[in-house]
Amino acid sequence: MAVVSTPPTLERALPVMDNAEVLRIRNDFPVLDQVVNGHPLVYLDSGATSQNPLSVIEAEQEFYEQRNAAVHRGAHHLAVEATEVFEDARQTVADFIGAEYAETVWTSNATEGLNLLSYAFSTAGLWAAQGRGDAGLKELALKPGDEIVVTEMEHHANLIPWQELAFRTGATLRYIPVDDAGSLRMDVAAEVIGNRTRVLAFTHASNVLGTINPVTDLVGLARRAGALVVLDACQSAPHLPLDVKALDVDFAVFSGHKMLAPTGIGVLYGKQELLDILPPFLTGGSMITTVTMERAEYLPAPQRFEAGTQRISQAVALAAAANYLTETGLARIHEWEAGLGQRMVAGLESIPGIRVLGPAAGQERIGLAAFDVDGVHAHDVGQFLDSRGIAVRVGHHCAQPLHRKLGLTATTRASAYLYNTTDDVDQFLDAVAGVRAYFRA
Structure with a gap:
């Protein structure tokens, strides 16, 4: 594995x-x-x-003491410095998981990242039906007869959003069972993941069983089926060297508070070609290019998914946590x-x-x-x-x-x-x- x-x-x-x-x-x-x-x-x-x-606590404190200002807004000195450290933090965390800068989206936690994906997939169907957005949205839109596959060991955060996506789109939710020893039934997985599978979402490491799942094997089954792969890395990013490119997952999520950082900050990784065509989850300021009284056009990722005032100090502290783990x-x-x-x-x-x-x-x-x-x-x-x-x-x-x-x-x-x-x-x-x-x- x-x-x-x-x-x-x-x-x-x-x-x-x-x-x-x-x-x-x-x-x-x-x-x-x-x-x-x-x-x-x-x-x-x-x-x-x-x-x-202490290095994480001090990084957040230093931001408030020296650079506290809104990011991506204003041209004054503090705003420029705040934006620089905020985006530097994004690059640090991207490097930490082997991703690119624009593939790293700030969220409140992993749960928000998974809900973002779930709602974006269902909105993709609406946009595609109305000829809005990229032509590739048709490939992301779920419909009756399509299947979403999870596992029996999932945290509720990686189960309920997919249940709701199935409800909104008419897709069917299926799951890979676990055996009595706490391992996935990979013999069953090869049957469950089939030509109707559109999304495979699973945990890298179980928060109950401690099991480390065979990512390479599961991704291989998903690729054979032409399905997207969503990895819950909440129990792996803090504890294992993680390279999302090497694992070849399409999306991954994790939370800062499980990896030495403050609460209120998480990360959604997504392949850039997918993030750039997904509809946004939250809409408002700082994530648009043009707004009229009738409609809006949206920025590419990552800003496309970062509406409103951001988690600036928390992102800076998460970068400090990533550095601490990397140095150790x-x-x-x-x-x-x-x-x-x-x-x-x-x-x-x-x-x-x-x-x-x-x-x-x-x-x-x-x-x-x-x-x-x-x-x-x-x-x-x-x-x-x-x-x-x-x-x-x-x-x-x-x-x-x-x-x-x-x-x-x-x-x-x-x-x-x-x-x-x-x-x-x-x-x-x-x-x-x-x-x-x-x-x-």
Whole structure:
């Protein structure tokens, strides 16, 4: 499975991460230096929201202190500087994922990016029917008989927009099931993705199972069918070297708050030839060329999709986060986190009454583990761990269909990042080992 391309030579020359380096990294994250319920904080909820290093916090603060102004508007000094750092940030993030500048669209989060695509695809049908826009819109317009394919492990953000697109266009939504081990049924995928498939949308890495999906194989099936590929990279962009060109996906989305950046900023990547013909999602100022009282003409991407006042400071901070991850080394981060994930799974599997979701110990996964404790509700598990200073996620993790498939309503999830040590994992495992006895399960 070709997940990513080979990282730069400089990164290959860097030493393997160890606990000593991670402890130095932790010094960059002030929020981690606190006591919760009488215990030093062990933060294992980065799959939901990561923490911010000082360089990211300072980048956003410096923008407000020195350059705060609206972008693409006005010719005064602050407006020019604000526009420069805003667009420099776009180039930095484009480089981070192997994209081109004009293929990188700012959104509020990945959810907005997926909704943007869903609505743009349905509007493409309206435009094409009225002879508006590029002739290529006919290829993007869905109709009854067409099929949209997702997977059974998708986050709701990569499921519901496609359900609604199917409703608006009359297309049919189909899905690739998962097996009991948490892997996609690729034998079924080859049957589900067929000549009626117009869109294939799937997660790079599952936020529940930790599974890393076979992107190359799935893209190959989509290309054979002539379908567009949409990649949810929320759990991969922060943790793996990501090259959207090498993966040959048509679109990809990810959120800043999962990769050391602030909330309120995300990215939609799209091949430029596709972005330039898609109808816009939000309309208004700063995304037009000409406006009359009857109609408007729109700029090419990326401004075509960026109506109104933009997320300027957040974009600057996201670029700082991308630089922090690049300097640390994404391949090194992935190797370290994968080791923590294996440590978690092996430890959880050794505790009686614990069911771990996803690949078993020794099989490839990202650095997270979701699990069920026999006889104890996930929310009680989470509160028990919090009483010991350990932060985890509880619930269905915005993946109800997957939990339903696995016979569960909720699970507990621990997710590691570059600032977690093996001691964090061991403290977590020690606490989990005491859950059932505490609740007399």
